[in-house]
Amino acid sequence: MTHSFHTLKDISSNSLPRIAEIHMIDAGLLSKLGYPFVLRYFENAIKDERTFGFYAQDAGTGEIMGFSLASPEPSSLTVKLTEDKCWFVRNIIKVIITRPLVFLQMLISSITIRGQMYEPNTVECVYFTVDPKYRGKGLGRELQKSLMDEGRKRGYKKIYASVETWNIASLKATQANGFRIIRTFREGIYHRHRLESEL
Numbered sequence: 001m002t003h004s005f006h007t008l009k010d011i012s013s014n015s016l017p018r019i020a021e022i023h024m025i026d027a028g029l030l031s032k033l034g035y036p037f038v039l040r041y042f043e044n045a046i047k048d049e050r051t052f053g054f055y056a057q058d059a060g061t062g063e064i065m066g067f068s069l070a071s072p073e074p075s076s077l078t079v080k081l082t083e084d085k086c087w088f089v090r091n092i093i094k095v096i097i098t099r100p101l102v103f104l105q106m107l108i109s110s111i112t113i114r115g116q117m118y119e120p121n122t123v124e125c126v127y128f129t130v131d132p133k134y135r136g137k138g139l140g141r142e143l144q145k146s147l148m149d150e151g152r153k154r155g156y157k158k159i160y161a162s163v164e165t166w167n168i169a170s171l172k173a174t175q176a177n178g179f180r181i182i183r184t185f186r187e188g189i190y191h192r193h194r195l196e197s198e199l
């Protein structure tokens, strides 16, 4: 599998929907909110100065295979979804009507995230996702590792990640990259391990 890595900030606006599509396969809350939220999230993320990430592209076909994203303050990206009030209200009403439990989970998660302390000089591995047809070949691990290398270059001393307890592939990749579990917690329907690694 030959591929190249690129910084997410350099992605063309035509290709950003592909990142959102890959993200939609993820079982997390953002994808459950729906595609408009996912696309808006990544549009905001690539404009955010402190957020960084990478995407992998197949050298033969040019297809985007997966991506990774890190931020020293992930809650600021979530809050940005509410900045355009008209857009947010219109879209969240659809969620409340069609998927009320997802809305409830959103409230629980935003309270949990607000309670999370961000230490100086630390960064969060927010997402790393690989299109299912490219999985199991080391790409996920490589994408997460690229966040660690970039975080170190930017002067961060520690990296955190939260991984659902059932997510064996993510746990294996994360632990193979040197993270260790520091606690396990519940966030509504989600049971997660909190992991950290020195950079």
Ligand SMILES: CC(C)(COP(=O)(O)OP(=O)(O)OC[C@H]1O[C@@H](n2cnc3c(N)ncnc32)[C@H](O)[C@@H]1OP(=O)(O)O)[C@@H](O)C(=O)NCCC(=O)NCCS
Binding pocket: 025, 026, 027, 126, 127, 128, 129, 130, 131, 134, 135, 136, 137, 138, 139, 140, 141, 142, 163, 167, 168, 169, 170, 172, 173, 176
């Ligand atoms: C997590 C994810 C990014 C891993 O991507 P990947 O390219 O398949 O990962 P790798 O090939 O680097 O594999 C990492 C490890 O997981 C193992 N693995 C991969 N898929 C697996 C599966 N379905 N079940 C169990 N183990 C699996 C690999 O064998 C490897 O372990 P090893 O180093 O002991 O051989 C991918 O499964 C994914 O996109 N999942 C959905 C999104 C997600 O959960 N992201 C992480 C949380 S934000």
